[in-house]
Structures are given as structure tokens and as C-alpha cells.
Amino acid sequence: MRPIANTRSAAGIPTGRLAIWWVVGSEIVIFGGLLASYVLHRLGNPEWAGYAAHTNVWLGGTNTFVLLTSSLSAVLAHKAAEEGDGKKAAKLLYFTCLGAAAFVCIKGYEWTTEIKAGFTITSNTFWSFYYTAAGLHALHVIAGGIIMLIVAESAKRNEELHRVEVIGIYWHFVDIVWIFLFPLLYIAK
Amino acid sequence: MTEIVQPDAAQAHDAHAHHADHGEQSFWSKYVFPTDHKMIAMQYMFTGMAMALIGGFMVYAFRMQLAFPGIEVPMYGMVTAAKYNALVTNHGTIMIFWVAMPVLIAAFGNFLIPLMIGCDDMVFPRVNRLSYQIFLLSAVVLVASFFVEGGGFGGGWTAYPPLSAKAEYSLTGLGSSLWLVAVALEFVAFLLGGINFVTTAMNARAPGMKMFDIPIVVWMIVIASILFMASVGPLIAGAVMLFMDQNIGTAFFDPDKGGDPILWQHLFWFFGHPEVYVVLLPAMGISAEIICTFARKQLFAYRTFLYTTFGTGVLSFTVWAHHQFIAGIDPRMAHIFTITTLLISIPIAEMIFIYIATLYGGSIRLTTPMLWALAFVAEFMIGGVTGIFLGASGADIYFHDTYFVLAHFHYTFFPIAIIGAFAGFTFWFPKMFGKMMNETLGKIHFWGTIIPFNCIFIPLFVLGAAGQHRRVYSYENFPDLAIPHFQDMRVFATIALLIMLGFQLVFFYNCFISWRKKEMDAGNNPWRSTTLEWVAESPPPHGNFPELPHCYRGPYEYGNPDREEDYFPQNLPA
Amino acid sequence: MSEHAEHADHHEVNYVKIWLILLGLLVVSIAGPFLEIQVVTLVTAFGIAIIKAYLVAKNFMHLNTEPRYAVYMLLTMLMFVLLFFAGVAPDVMKHEGQNWVKPRVAVVEAPVHH
Numbered sequence: 016m017r018p019i020a021n022t023r024s025a026a027g028i029p030t031g032r033l034a035i036w037w038v039v040g041s042e043i044v045i046f047g048g049l050l051a052s053y054v055l056h057r058l059g060n061p062e063w064a065g066y067a068a069h070t071n072v073w074l075g076g077t078n079t080f081v082l083l084t085s086s087l088s089a090v091l092a093h094k095a096a097e098e099g100d101g102k103k104a105a106k107l108l109y110f111t112c113l114g115a116a117a118f119v120c121i122k123g124y125e126w127t128t129e130i131k132a133g134f135t136i137t138s139n140t141f142w143s144f145y146y147t148a149a150g151l152h153a154l155h156v157i158a159g160g161i162i163m164l165i166v167a168e169s170a171k172r173n174e175e176l177h178r179v180e181v182i183g184i185y186w187h188f189v190d191i192v193w194i195f196l197f198p199l200l201y202i203a204k
Numbered sequence: 205m206t207e208i209v210q211p212d213a214a215q216a217h218d219a220h221a222h223h224a225d226h227g228e229q230s231f232w233s234k235y236v237f238p239t240d241h242k243m244i245a246m247q248y249m250f251t252g253m254a255m256a257l258i259g260g261f262m263v264y265a266f267r268m269q270l271a272f273p274g275i276e277v278p279m280y281g282m283v284t285a286a287k288y289n290a291l292v293t294n295h296g297t298i299m300i301f302w303v304a305m306p307v308l309i310a311a312f313g314n315f316l317i318p319l320m321i322g323c324d325d326m327v328f329p330r331v332n333r334l335s336y337q338i339f340l341l342s343a344v345v346l347v348a349s350f351f352v353e354g355g356g357f358g359g360g361w362t363a364y365p366p367l368s369a370k371a372e373y374s375l376t377g378l379g380s381s382l383w384l385v386a387v388a389l390e391f392v393a394f395l396l397g398g399i400n401f402v403t404t405a406m407n408a409r410a411p412g413m414k415m416f417d418i419p420i421v422v423w424m425i426v427i428a429s430i431l432f433m434a435s436v437g438p439l440i441a442g443a444v445m446l447f448m449d450q451n452i453g454t455a456f457f458d459p460d461k462g463g464d465p466i467l468w469q470h471l472f473w474f475f476g477h478p479e480v481y482v483v484l485l486p487a488m489g490i491s492a493e494i495i496c497t498f499a500r501k502q503l504f505a506y507r508t509f510l511y512t513t514f515g516t517g518v519l520s521f522t523v524w525a526h527h528q529f530i531a532g533i534d535p536r537m538a539h540i541f542t543i544t545t546l547l548i549s550i551p552i553a554e555m556i557f558i559y560i561a562t563l564y565g566g567s568i569r570l571t572t573p574m575l576w577a578l579a580f581v582a583e584f585m586i587g588g589v590t591g592i593f594l595g596a597s598g599a600d601i602y603f604h605d606t607y608f609v610l611a612h613f614h615y616t617f618f619p620i621a622i623i624g625a626f627a628g629f630t631f632w633f634p635k636m637f638g639k640m641m642n643e644t645l646g647k648i649h650f651w652g653t654i655i656p657f658n659c660i661f662i663p664l665f666v667l668g669a670a671g672q673h674r675r676v677y678s679y680e681n682f683p684d685l686a687i688p689h690f691q692d693m694r695v696f697a698t699i700a701l702l703i704m705l706g707f708q709l710v711f712f713y714n715c716f717i718s719w720r721k722k723e724m725d726a727g728n729n730p731w732r733s734t735t736l737e738w739v740a741e742s743p744p745p746h747g748n749f750p751e752l753p754h755c756y757r758g759p760y761e762y763g764n765p766d767r768e769e770d771y772f773p774q775n776l777p778a
Numbered sequence: 779m780s781e782h783a784e785h786a787d788h789h790e791v792n793y794v795k796i797w798l799i800l801l802g803l804l805v806v807s808i809a810g811p812f813l814e815i816q817v818v819t820l821v822t823a824f825g826i827a828i829i830k831a832y833l834v835a836k837n838f839m840h841l842n843t844e845p846r847y848a849v850y851m852l853l854t855m856l857m858f859v860l861l862f863f864a865g866v867a868p869d870v871m872k873h874e875g876q877n878w879v880k881p882r883v884a885v886v887e888a889p890v891h892h
Contacts, residue, residue: 030403030408045437048441048859049441054863151444195827197807202810434858470865522861537865
């Protein structure tokens, strides 16, 4: 069910890729707005360093490692899709999804320990931002993982291979957001 | 810069076969769950119109209260202070998010963009369908908020905390949250739709259609979508934060617990100001199309108009805090925002000059759409110049939150959302339905709307300058404002409103009899216009063009001396 | 299709090598705070974040071979975020000004152990 409109590329790149860049653009302002709000408060309240000391840099670092590795598998999946190897692309996408799942599990464990220690979302505004920013990011991780599963389903039959690159670009963006969240929430103490 | 991929003949042929499969569509797939951009446009149009009726009914109720305070309003009941707040809040919210945006951007954008750029549908028809479904859900959630315990949210469409964040202040705990969820859903719908529009306009143009051959209304809707995408982000973040303040007990905006309510204001207005340009640009685009067609003249300075629009778009991000001059912002920022606000009047004025220059020397036909387009220009100018008073922070110390502001933004929003919508609707009705509307009824409706409109809002400028504040349900206890002279003005404005609402019946009657006509008397191009949508049949079939057109020239080739006809359509070879 | 020729350039980049560089940078950014010099921590934390983001954008997202307008669009969005920050900072970041104060609120943090 693809209209002819979808197959044209007057702007010089395929339609799917053009669209995902606009998605990434709008997501930059969403996360940017939230993180800018956080930074404004954080810079204006140096005492928040005391609260931030309780975040676990090792779990955060592990999650960074997980996402960087899943970005690698996502771009390798794109390379495989370009070479026409749908099965390999699908396998690599499944591995990336595994990374998404690992990320969410580690975060779940991390949050559980923090909540048990008494640091809930309503403890103070630092923790409100912490859970909101990381939570919004985690929602994007979950959404990305689900979409990757759908793309992999078609890819393993060598269908719609161009979608591998498109979801890859989204995934790299999710990775980049975390690359900035990590120092903001875990290192700047 | 752009390489244009030509759809080859084989592809076009495939399209034939492909579309033949679509011949028999069930009622559900054609009308309820369509992916065809034209049908989705109709869905947005009628939902927007229905919401306009609701928003209009709200105006009726609260204006009756202001004119005849304390008296039960027929067909509504008593307008208490709480009900008044909910009415004005939801009137504003509905008119901007559920009338102006769906009609001007989603309906006209969906209908016009594929037709005007010469392709068969949007690039992502199923995402298009999804965006309408999310939009419809948002409308349902908003209307539901009126019927829950406590009633609809009443904290102003601007929803400043702590009033909007704490149920013990707003008295509308559930209503406030539903309002917020509805607005958030509407944002998601328009983000999805916007990506579709921008990608389609960038990529799916007809072969031969270069960037400067694109009709202005398509540019305007695309730029508006980009402005929306770039500005709504911080407010989405803010809406998430406010929702949590309302329901989980976080304190993002609670000063008692380390939050900052001014942060909400900034998050809101960083979006709120570009938003007014998001709705303005499509209305200007619609007027441009109409003015060129009915002056039989090309747009005076197409590229200047376009570059000016880009400049306006960028500048619109630098003026937002003029809504917060007396909120307690840093006065040095107030200086900066005054300068940028006054600056932004210049490009808009330039665009108005371009309209006037386009009309000058043209062969003007005062059809109904042309009357609406001209009224847009004239009335919007009044709105624009009154904005200059408000942009100067010193004057704004007095004017802020008075009816002067209200009259200013109605002199801008009404031309945008109502006049612009009627202009577009009467202009493209023949294309949408294959039949001509009745000109006489159209003109009666026009004058019956415009004259009362001015009678409503000019008194409000006077009242505002006299110090009458907004969002107050009765002035009986304000001795300086309760004098008969002013109360007479309130009554006058309200009666003008009733007359204006009455004349809308003429419009609905016109729509009904025109739509019901047996004869398809419009033909493909009743206005003898140059752009590609007039090449298609009226109404266009699924797939729009049996043979996708090629574009050979710019969009406003009127008055070419070498031609017998006074117009040169874009799709005809030289 | 001409795009294949474009994409062939991508394979010149060794993705695994980039990944190893990213991991190395990650280690440095975690190690930074242990030196307990604030400037160093800030540079390693945020400077490295910017470098990592650049590497991912250039090599994994292939922004270096995309049409230029994609980069301009993304940078413009980033610029709007910075504009937002600049316009709001004088109000939200400061705690006092001409005739006003925004007192810091001391929140009692009482960890509850279950």
C-alpha cells in the first residue's frame, strides 16, 4: 500500500530517512527542553550535588556500555541490510533489542535499589528530574526496541530492508541522549 | 541542489493497476478508517467545525454573563464564577488547538499538499490516518473533561501553576489532568501529521517542480509544521512535569518545595509564541492563493515573501517572554524581548505590503473567497498594529491582562482561524465537492460576520484601555468599570456576537444546499487558477490524477501577454 | 541507484574501531571524577560526551554523507534548545535580583528503610 508519492525523492534522499531526521529533530527539542530545565535548576541549586551523589555511576556506566554496544550492532545491521543480507540484519537487530532489554532491566534494578533507599520521585526536585528524564529516555528505548522487532520481522524475509537504516538512526539518537544524560545525572556530582 | 526522480511510465502504469484494486472500498475503509489524504482532510475539517460550535457556544454563555451578570443564560443556566473560568479557558484552548490548527493546517494541508505538488497521496498514508485518530481521541478526552466531577479545567488556556497544579486551588482535579492529557495528545497528532507534510512536500513533488515553483500555501503549511515541531518540545516536557505535579506530588513548579512556577511560563510561551505563527502562516498562504487568482496577477515578490517568512519563523522564537513582562522576569530580559517583539512586526508588515502590491494593477474580482481574503488582510493589520503597544514593555505594564490584549489577539486570531478558514473553504469547496456555492448567500454570510466581528471587539479595546481585566466573571463590584457607559458597551458587544452567530446559519444553509445540488456544476477549474489541484477532477478521485502531472513553470503565471488565456497552468507544456 | 555508490563510502569506516574508541572515552569519563579536580571532571564528563555524540552522529548515523540540510536542521533544533536555556536562565537559575529573592528550600531528606 505504497503511493507513488512515497517512492519519489526530490530532496535527494529516500523518504523514510528524510522522515526519521525530522523525528530526531523534534525529539531534540523535547529532550532538550527537559534537560535544559534540569540544568537550569541544577546550576541554580549547587546543593543538589549532595542528592546526586547517591546515583550509581557503575550501573549508569554499564548502561552506557550497553547502549554503545547496541549502537554498534544497529549500524552493523544497517551494513548487512545494504549488502542485501536480510537474515544477518535481522539477527543484529535482535541483538540490539537484547541491548534495549538489558538497559531496561539494569535500570529497573537501579531504580528499585534507589526507591528502597528512600529516594523516590517525590523526595525532592532533583530526584523528580532524575526519574522523569531517565524515564522518558527509557520509554524511547522501549519504543525503539519494539519497532526494531517489527523491522527485523520483515528484514529476515529480505523485505523492507531500507527500514533497518531508518530505525538505526532513531536508535543512535536514543544512544546520544543517554550519552548526555549519563554525565548530567551520574558524573556531575 | 535537488535531484528529481522521475516516476517512469512503468511505475505510472503500476499505479493504474494498483488503484484499480481500490475501486471497491467498504464504507468503513472509505469514510471511517481512510488512508486517502482527501478523506482524512474532511475528517479534520468536520471535527474542527464541530469543535468550533462548542467553542462558539461557550462564548455565547460567558458573554451573556458579562452583559447580563447574574442572570441565567438561556440554554445554559447560571454562569457561576467557576463555570465562567472553565468556559473562557476551554474556549481559548478549543479555538486554538481544536479549531485553528485542525482546519488550517491538518484539513487544508492534507487536502491541498498532494494535489498542489502533483502526487497521489501523502508519503505515509497510514501514519496520516493514525494522526487523525489520535487527534479525535484528544478531542474526546477534552470534551469528557467537561463532564467529570468538578467540571472542566478553569485555569486559563495558559495553565499557570500553582493554580493548574494543585487541585485544592483549581477545584478541578480530574478536569485539569484530562485537559492536559488532551492537549498532549493533540501535540502528538500534529507532530505525526507535520512530519508527513514536510516529508511529502520535500520529496514527492511532481517532476519539474523546483522549490520556487511550489505554491505559497504549501510552503506556509510546511514552514508552520516545522515551527510547530521545533517549538513544542519544551512544552511537551513541561506538560509531563505539570501532569506529575498534578497527580504524583512532584514539585517541578511548586516554590514551596524548590520548584519554579516561572519555569512553566517560559516552557509554555517558548511554544506559545511560535504557535501563533504556526496558525498565521497557513492563513496567509490561503489568502495569497486567493488574491493571486482573483486579481489575475502573480504574487508581487514570491522569493521575498518566502525569505521573509523564513525570517519571521526564526524571529518568532526570540520574542516569547513578551507574554511575561510583568510576571517577575528579569527586567533586562524584558528590554531584549521588547526589541525583538517590535522587530518582528517588520517582516509581517512587509508581507502585507506584498499583498497590496499584488492587488495593485490587478484585474480584481470580488467573489466571496476574495472578500474573505481581503478581509483577512485588513482585519489582521488592525490586530498587528495593536500588538505594537503590547510589545513595548513599559506600555504593557498597564495593558497586560486587560481586554486590550484580548481585543488584540482576537483581531489576529479571528482573521486567522475564522476568516482564513472561510476564505479557504469557499475557495476550495468546488474542488472538494464538485459544486459551486451560492455567491449571494456567501456574500450575505460574509458581511453578516465581518461587521458584527468589528462591533464585538472595538468596544473591547476601549474597555481594555479603561483598565478592565480579563478572566473576571462580573464587573458589578468594580465601581470604575460598572458604570452604565461601560456596561452598555458589554451589552453592545454581546448583541453583536449574537447577530454574528445567527449569520453562521446562512453559511450552514449554503453548505447544505450546495452540497445537495444534483448538478456537478464546478468543473475542474471554475476559478481559472494556475496551480495543480485545479487539473484534477472535482472532486479528485482516489489517486488524484489518472496521469501524474509534470510541472513546467511557477505557480502564479497570470496575465502572460503571449497567451490567449489570462492564465498559464503549471502542468501545460510551453 | 546512485545511493549505493554513496553508501559504499560508509564501509571505509571500521565500526568496531569506533566502538572501541567510544568505550575508551567512557572509561576516561568515569575515571575523571576520581581526580577530584572540578574542572577536570567537567571537561572529561561533558567534553567527552560531546566527542562521543559527534562520533556516533558522524560514523554511525552517517551524517557526513547525508545532504547538508539534514545537519543544518539538527543544529538549528539544538540552537533553539540553547536559546531556550539562555532566555530562561536569568529567571530560573538566579536566587536573587532587584527587589526579589528566591529562597532556597531545604528539603529534609529522610531515607526510609523498608
